[in-house]
Amino acid sequence: MTGSLTRKLVGYLGAALVLLVGWQLLSWAVGSPALPGPLPALAAFVTSFATDLWPHLLSSARRVLAAIALGTVLAVPLGLVLGRSPRLDAVAAPMIFLTYPVPKVVFLPVLLILLGLGDTSKIVLITLIVFFQLLVTARDASRAIPPGSVLSVRSLGAGRADVFRHVVFPATLPDIFTALRIGTGTAVAVLFLAESIAGRTGLGYYIVDAWGRLSYDAMFAGIIGMALLGVALYEALEFAEARMCRWTRVGR
Amino acid sequence: MAGLEVRGASFTYRGVGGDVAALDGLHLAVADGEPIAVIGPSGCGKSTLLLLAAGLLSPSQGEVAVGGTPVAGPRLTTALIWQDFGLLPWKTVLANAALGLQVRRIGRVERLERARASLARVGLGEFEDAYPGELSGGMRQRLALARALALEADLLLMDEPLSALDALTREDLQDLLLELWLQRRHTSVLVTHSIEEAVYLGRRVIVLTPRPGRAAAEIDNPRMGEPGYRDTPEFYERCAELRHLLAAEGAVGGGPAVDGGPS
Numbered sequence A: 001m002t003g004s005l006t007r008k009l010v011g012y013l014g015a016a017l018v019l020l021v022g023w024q025l026l027s028w029a030v031g032s033p034a035l036p037g038p039l040p041a042l043a044a045f046v047t048s049f050a051t052d053l054w055p056h057l058l059s060s061a062r063r064v065l066a067a068i069a070l071g072t073v074l075a076v077p078l079g080l081v082l083g084r085s086p087r088l089d090a091v092a093a094p095m096i097f098l099t100y101p102v103p104k105v106v107f108l109p110v111l112l113i114l115l116g117l118g119d120t121s122k123i124v125l126i127t128l129i130v131f132f133q134l135l136v137t138a139r140d141a142s143r144a145i146p147p148g149s150v151l152s153v154r155s156l157g158a159g160r161a162d163v164f165r166h167v168v169f170p171a172t173l174p175d176i177f178t179a180l181r182i183g184t185g186t187a188v189a190v191l192f193l194a195e196s197i198a199g200r201t202g203l204g205y206y207i208v209d210a211w212g213r214l215s216y217d218a219m220f221a222g223i224i225g226m227a228l229l230g231v232a233l234y235e236a237l238e239f240a241e242a243r244m245c246r247w248t249r250v251g252r
Numbered sequence B: 001m002a003g004l005e006v007r008g009a010s011f012t013y014r015g016v017g018g019d020v021a022a023l024d025g026l027h028l029a030v031a032d033g034e035p036i037a038v039i040g041p042s043g044c045g046k047s048t049l050l051l052l053a054a055g056l057l058s059p060s061q062g063e064v065a066v067g068g069t070p071v072a073g074p075r076l077t078t079a080l081i082w083q084d085f086g087l088l089p090w091k092t093v094l095a096n097a098a099l100g101l102q103v104r105r106i107g108r109v110e111r112l113e114r115a116r117a118s119l120a121r122v123g124l125g126e127f128e129d130a131y132p133g134e135l136s137g138g139m140r141q142r143l144a145l146a147r148a149l150a151l152e153a154d155l156l157l158m159d160e161p162l163s164a165l166d167a168l169t170r171e172d173l174q175d176l177l178l179e180l181w182l183q184r185r186h187t188s189v190l191v192t193h194s195i196e197e198a199v200y201l202g203r204r205v206i207v208l209t210p211r212p213g214r215a216a217a218e219i220d221n222p223r224m225g226e227p228g229y230r231d232t233p234e235f236y237e238r239c240a241e242l243r244h245l246l247a248a249e250g251a252v253g254g255g256p257a258v259d260g261g262p263s
Ligand SMILES: Nc1ncnc2c1ncn2[C@@H]1O[C@H](COP(=O)(O)OP(=O)(O)O)[C@@H](O)[C@H]1O
Pocket: B013, B014, B015, B020, B021, B022, B040, B041, B042, B043, B044, B045, B046, B047, B048, B049, B211, B263
């Protein structure tokens, strides 16, 4: 456990070093104040974090977490049930096929008008995006469960609820985690867009505001904050998956 | 009481590519505590027979009864064991062994106690925290057996449980199956591709005809279960008899061809 943690830490430090060196070289090559080197940017991040950055980081984190939680809680049960019930699926599948490919982000203006410039519109938009990605994944994954696994549990006398608890949910969990990790990346990106367009809170606002004031160090402090938010979410999912899907890491 | 009675059972699969009659008026009676083996070519309806007996399918005609009661769904003390899929890869060995009891709402303490006892009985006591993916094929089938034992099953339905194992492991598991039967005297229906396995583990061996399945012939094998039976001339005679029967049914062209891979 500690061994793998150290290895992970060393890996992260190595990767961070490569990125920082690359960043520095790129900054020298470009030679523009819009791309400061990592040292001034990190210094700006540290100084502004304590003063004006952290409330923005907090509201961004709150929005994206709420949206991911809401999208997951709504989409996963629905997707799993649809995948296991051909009759319900026959009704829902055309709806999903028509709505899934529509980029939800285009509804941003509509949501802003209807729900205001505050948290609600942003959370609803990101929830929509996470919802559809997870719905499609959960549905497909639960359709792909080998009938034999279900039959084996049914032969033990399991009812529908038991089949979901012992087979459908655990069997699809790895796929759901993969979709969540991909969805988290999209969610942070859309969060930036929504915050940069409307409202006066959040990292998206902070970045665009600093840009407008030509305060490039502050702008980079915001960018670093957004990157850290994405990394933290990704790592949290990685951690949860390692705990909940231990079986995928054995015997290989 | 867990005798199995199949009275003129037929079953037809309704598929996209048309209907397949898997069983056609099959008659079969297995006495309480009797171990039988069922052998026949691929596709003759052996698996279908077990699914009917387990209550997972209902016959389109005829009747299936266990212990004198018509089968209407999964029964509390029937265990079905098959080659793949029986184990859940996301559950530990202990949780897999206890799964049947959990589904039956047996309390946690009793459940784990019974599961541990049956794991010890099949020699998996030290592996309770492992996952099925970490076990060898033979150990996985031991685990499937442990689950049946934890249920205190009085009817064991086994669908080619050992056909994916190498020869040595297979003999080990055959010995374990025999030992358990000698101790517990449960009713046992073993579907197998192997002539030797059928004669080693079946007090009667039923031969099914190719599609649709009907019981074509059977041989009596009264000395099954005696110590060292596998090395007696009588054992070889029974195997030869069975091989000729199968050849006569057109199931094989003679020789050990039946002893092929899984269907
Ligand atoms: N789910 C199914 N749908 C359609 N046909 C099936 C299905 N399962 C089995 N069959 C057909 O029924 C026949 C009997 O199958 P099965 O009982 O599995 O035979 P066996 O176990 O003896 O090989 C075969 O012809 C097989 O193709």
